[in-house]
Amino acid sequence: MAKWGMVIDLEKCTGCQACSTACQMENNRLPGENYQDVLYYTEGKQPTPKLQWFPRPCMQCENPSCMHVCPTKATYKTEDGVVLIDWNKCIGCKYCMIACPYGVRFYTDEKPLVEPNLKEVFKGEGDLSWNPPYKSPQQDNTKGIGIQPNGVVSKCTFCYHKISKAPKGTANLSNDDPALREFVPACVRTCPPTARYFGDLDNPNSEVNRVIAAKKGQRLLEHTGNKPQVYYVTGAGAAGGGSIPGGRSSANKA
Amino acid sequence: MSNTPSPLKYRPLRPQHPLGIIDDACLPLRAPRYASCRACEDVCPPRAIHVEDGGLRLDESCVACGRCAAACPMGALGLPGFTMPEPAQEKRSPLAVDCWKVPAKLTPEHGMRVPCLGGLSTGRILEILAGAGNRPVELLDRGWCVGCSAGGPDGHPSRTALKRACDLLEAAGAGPDWLPRLRDQHLPANLMPAAIPAAVGEATLSRRSFFSALTAKAAVAVDRIRPLPGGEVRRRRGFEREPVLSRERARVLWALDRITEGGWLSPPSGLFHRVDVNANCANHQVCASICPTGALAVYEQGQRSELMFDTTLCIACGECQSTCPSAALQLLPNGYAAPGESLPDRPTLLVTFAERSCVECGRNFAGLGEESLCPQCRKRRNLASSAFRTLFG
Numbered sequence: 078m079a080k081w082g083m084v085i086d087l088e089k090c091t092g093c094q095a096c097s098t099a100c101q102m103e104n105n106r107l108p109g110e111n112y113q114d115v116l117y118y119t120e121g122k123q124p125t126p127k128l129q130w131f132p133r134p135c136m137q138c139e140n141p142s143c144m145h146v147c148p149t150k151a152t153y154k155t156e157d158g159v160v161l162i163d164w165n166k167c168i169g170c171k172y173c174m175i176a177c178p179y180g181v182r183f184y185t186d187e188k189p190l191v192e193p194n195l196k197e198v199f200k201g202e203g204d205l206s207w208n209p210p211y212k213s214p215q216q217d218n219t220k221g222i223g224i225q226p227n228g229v230v231s232k233c234t235f236c237y238h239k240i241s242k243a244p245k246g247t248a249n250l251s252n253d254d255p256a257l258r259e260f261v262p263a264c265v266r267t268c269p270p271t272a273r274y275f276g277d278l279d280n281p282n283s284e285v286n287r288v289i290a291a292k293k294g295q296r297l298l299e300h301t302g303n304k305p306q307v308y309y310v311t312g313a314g315a316a317g318g319g320s321i322p323g324g325r326s327s328a329n330k331a
Numbered sequence: 332m333s334n335t336p337s338p339l340k341y342r343p344l345r346p347q348h349p350l351g352i353i354d355d356a357c358l359p360l361r362a363p364r365y366a367s368c369r370a371c372e373d374v375c376p377p378r379a380i381h382v383e384d385g386g387l388r389l390d391e392s393c394v395a396c397g398r399c400a401a402a403c404p405m406g407a408l409g410l411p412g413f414t415m416p417e418p419a420q421e422k423r424s425p426l427a428v429d430c431w432k433v434p435a436k437l438t439p440e441h442g443m444r445v446p447c448l449g450g451l452s453t454g455r456i457l458e459i460l461a462g463a464g465n466r467p468v469e470l471l472d473r474g475w476c477v478g479c480s481a482g483g484p485d486g487h488p489s490r491t492a493l494k495r496a497c498d499l500l501e502a503a504g505a506g507p508d509w510l511p512r513l514r515d516q517h518l519p520a521n522l523m524p525a526a527i528p529a530a531v532g533e534a535t536l537s538r539r540s541f542f543s544a545l546t547a548k549a550a551v552a553v554d555r556i557r558p559l560p561g562g563e564v565r566r567r568r569g570f571e572r573e574p575v576l577s578r579e580r581a582r583v584l585w586a587l588d589r590i591t592e593g594g595w596l597s598p599p600s601g602l603f604h605r606v607d608v609n610a611n612c613a614n615h616q617v618c619a620s621i622c623p624t625g626a627l628a629v630y631e632q633g634q635r636s637e638l639m640f641d642t643t644l645c646i647a648c649g650e651c652q653s654t655c656p657s658a659a660l661q662l663l664p665n666g667y668a669a670p671g672e673s674l675p676d677r678p679t680l681l682v683t684f685a686e687r688s689c690v691e692c693g694r695n696f697a698g699l700g701e702e703s704l705c706p707q708c709r710k711r712r713n714l715a716s717s718a719f720r721t722l723f724g
Contacts, residue, residue, distance in 0.1 A: 087722060109692070118715035129723050133714070148365045148621055148654050168362075170620035175656050180710035188694050297718050309722055 079247065080158035080306065081235055082278035083265070084288045085132055088312035089272035092117070092130040096264035096273070100134075103236060103263035105209045105224045109190035110183050112233035113264055132273075134264065135160065135181040135233035136297070136305030143173035143182065151229075158278070158306055159235050162221035167229040174230060178301045182232045185225055201227075236262035240275075248283040249276040278306060344380075344389040349410050350400070352387060356407035356575055358648065360386065362623040368648060371399035371408060376481050395527055396481030397450025401492060404646045405624075406454065406578030412446045413455055426466040428459065431527050433473055433518065446527050447481045449488025454582025456489070456496040460511055461586040467508065474517035481527065487513060499602065503587050574625030574644050584643075603674060604647040605666025606640050606681065611659035614638075614684045614697035618651035618660055627651055628678070634686050636697055639678035642667065 097111045104112055113134035121127050141160045144152040151166035152173055174182045185206055189196060196207040204226040215238040216223030222238050225231045243250060243260035250261045251274065258266065265273040276283040285308070288294065294308035343351050358366040359382045371380050371387070379393040400408040412431070427442035428451070438444055443459065445451065448470055451459075460468050470489055476482035490513065497510045583602065606627065619629045619638060626644035630637045652662040667674055684697030689705035696705035704712060 116711060116715045116718075118712075118719050120716070120719060127719075127723075129719050131715075131718055131722065133711075146656070148617075148650075150365075168620055170617045170654075171615070172617045172654070172656060174707070175615055175617075178710070179714060180707055190692060295721060297714065297721060309718075311722055 078156045078158075078279075079277040080279040081137070081240055082158070082276065082285050082306040082308065083134065083137075083235070083262075084274040084285045084294055084308045084310060086272045086274070086288070086292070086310050086312075087131055088310070089270040090115075090130070090132065091270055091272075093269060095267045095269055096132055099263040099267035100233070102211065103213050104222075104234075105213055107185070107189070107191070107195055107207070110185050112181070112183075112231070131309060132264070133179065133181060134307060135235070136179050136303065136307045137233075137235060139304035139306060140302060142176040142178065142301070142303055146172045146176040148172065155237075157241070159237055159240075160232075161234055161237060162230060162232060164218040164221050164226050164229045164231075167221075169228040169230060171230060178298050178303060179305075182230050183225075184230050186227055204228075236264075239263075247277065248280040249274075249285070251275065251284065344387060345391075345393075348389065348393065349395055349412075350389060350393065350397075351409050353407050353409070353578075356405045356578060357387065357403075358405060358407075358623045360407075361575070362621070362650075365621070365650065366623050366648070367650075368404065370402040370404055374398050374402040376483055394480045396447035397445075398447065398481065398488060401450050401452035401455065403452075404577060404579060404648075405575070406452070406580070406582065410446060410450060412444075413450055414458075424466065425469045426459070426463040427514075428468065428470045430471075430473065430475075432475065432479070432524055433471075434522065437518065437522075447488070449476075449481060451489050451492055452579055452582070453492045453495045453499065454579045454586065456492055456511055457499070457586030457590070458582050460496075460500075460509070461589040468511040469514045470511065472513055472515050472517070473523075474515070475520060475523045478520060479523065480525070489513070499583065499587060500590070503591050505590060509590065574628070574641065576644055577624070577646050580643070580646070603642045603665070603667045604645045605642065605663040606645065606651065607661045607663065607666075608638065608681045609659050609661070611657040612638075612682050613657050613659070614682070615656050617654055617656055621650050621654050623648060623650060627681075632683075635683050636686055637683045638681045640681050641678040642675065643677055 092115050094115055097114045100106065100111045100113050101108070106112060113132060115130050115132045117128065117130045119126050119128050137158060137160050139158070141152070141154060144154060144160060148170060149166045149168055151163045151168075152160060153163065154160050169184065169186070171184055174180075174184060199208045199210060201207045201224065205224045206227050207224065209224065212224070217238065218226065220234065220237055221231055222234055239260050239262060240250060243257060247257065247260075250257055250265070252258055252261060252266055252271070262275055265275045274285050274288050276285040278285060280286065288310060289308050292310035292312070294310050296305045296308055342354070343349070352360075354360050358368040369382055372378075372382055375393075376396065376398065377390075377392040377394055379390040380399050381388045381390070395410065397410040397413060400406075400410050400413075424439075424441070427439040428448065429438040429442050429444050430448055431444055431446050433444075435444070451470070456468070456470075470487075470493065472487045476487045477484060482488055493511060493513060500509055580602075614636065616629050616636075616638070619627045622628070624644045624646055626641050626646075628639050628641075630639055647662060647664040649662055652660050686695045687698050687703075688695050689708050690703045691708040692705060694705055702709070
């Protein structure tokens with residue numbers, strides 16, 4: 078069984094947010110509630126401030142703290158290494174949101190982030206929190222895929238409705254292979270500078286493993302012991318203290 | 332807000348079977364997958380009832396003794412045949428409670444017959460006492476229980492419930508004349524039929540009135556003990572469950588209130604539980620989401636959020652204490668049992684937090700100190716700054 082993982086090359090990432098937009102369309106999300114977004118961070122003062130950014134999907138941890146705290150066992154890890162939420166079991170207690178060190182979980186029943194409130198404009202039927210004018214066809218509450226119902230927590234699924242349909246033994250899911258394109262997660266498929274790699278971390282010959290090895294892939298917040306399955310690489314084979322994504326640092330200009 | 336139990340959703344557990352359940356009241360059905368209550372399963376003599384994902388399963392081996400109903404802390408299970416028939420007012424002789432297996436002619440005159448004395452919960456015993464007028468109540472021990480399919484090696488199955496009923500009566504100030512007792516009146520074992528006979532010729536209420544009578548009593552009982560404050564009802568937040576009062580508790584309260592004619596000396600020890608919150612509380616509100624009876628709830632009051640606790644609803648299941656992320660909550664079963672201690676207002680305010688809106692996302696959160704970011708935004712900020720160092724040095 079595959080263990081799906083993602084590598085994000087920050088040397089290529091331009092912070093364009095195409096991934097967030099693709100995610101929003103694919104997963105019926107509202108603005109500000111995308112399963113993945115790009116975090117910006119500045120440090121330093123004028124005239125030499127540093128602006129950095131990195132996309133943050135769910136890390137699909139090997140040892141997910143969100144899963145361990147869930148009182149109803151609604152959060153679970155699939156055989157192929159993805160952390161999913163069973164919306165039929167979730168009671169919306171938000172314990173997982175407290176436990177997740179990466180802040181990638183969403184409870185959307187509170188104050189809306191944009192006006193007008195689109196949930197009022199496109200009122201949901203039954204349990205569903207809204208009724209988007211464009212719907213991605215999949216709805217699978219047991220996997221937390223589709224339109225979010227009221228009173229539950231949601232998160233990135235690595236587009237599980239797509240990747241789970243990939244042929245067995247697939248090592249790489251990328252746009253390069255037209256036969257596999259349909260199974261590529263929306264953010265990976267959309268990324269204009271192809272900064273994302275997606276594939277099987279258990280397969281030693283996969284592209285993700287090659288990139289992690291060649292460019293010294295790093296995981297975020299290693300001290301938490303969550304062991305994310307999303308790796309970040311910066312550039313030129315050096316990790317930490319190495320070169321900084323092209324044109325983004327004052328050092329490169331010097 | 333009223334604590335009147337929701338409209339009846341009684342349904343038989345098996346087609347044509349007398350044992351019924353109120354889904355709304357059963358903890359594992361109200362709180363699927365985390366409520367650990369298995370009281371009915373543990374007590375069932377033939378091990379016929381099973382708590383499963385999505386419902387209760389009753390096997391054919393059920394002997395319809397009603398012991399599961401007596402054990403249920405919520406009074407969610409019910410079996411007809413345990414309710415008082417019309418009380419015979421002027422009789423001074425003791426009211427004997429006998430089992431259906433005993434031939435009717437051997438039951439003392441004006442006695443009451445129930446399917447099995449093990450099916451009498453503490454509430455039911457008190458209810459019989461309250462309905463018996465001034466007659467003392469005697470549960471008969473026919474000496475058959477050890478060999479009975481509904482009994483077991485422990486002998487007469489109603490000892491525990493009886494002991495508890497006596498404790499509650501004493502605590503409520505009832506004199507010794509009032510206390511129900513067990514009386515040995517053994518019969519030859521060869522008279523005992525194998526199975527509990529069907530309810531032919533027994534004076535029972537119809538199922539519908541059996542449950543609706545209790546519904547009416549429940550609201551009265553609790554409001555007599557400690558009414559909810561009137562005035563404006565404050566909004567509960569989020570998706571906490573509708574509160575539900577244990578029907579067993581309603582019975583106990585109603586009966587005690589009636590027996591003492593409203594003259595409670597003190598709240599009976601062992602009836603009301605208490606929850607304390609210490610300074611670790613960070614307003615996660617997980618306890619309120621998880622409380623299966625709705626005893627814990629979050630109210631919004633202007634710019635404050637308040638965690639409230641209604642002791643009349645709490646059945647001390649302990650889910651709140653074991654789930655609290657900051658271990659800030661302590662459940663004290665029978666926490667109001669100190670002599671002379673009176674019950675607190677209901678609901679009781681446990682902790683209150685001032686709310687402000689997050690400068691980044693604009694959502695309301697309960698802030699500690701001068702914090703201007705909500706926990707989610709703070710987490711994002713911290714992640715960004717730590718990743719900045721990890722990734723870009």
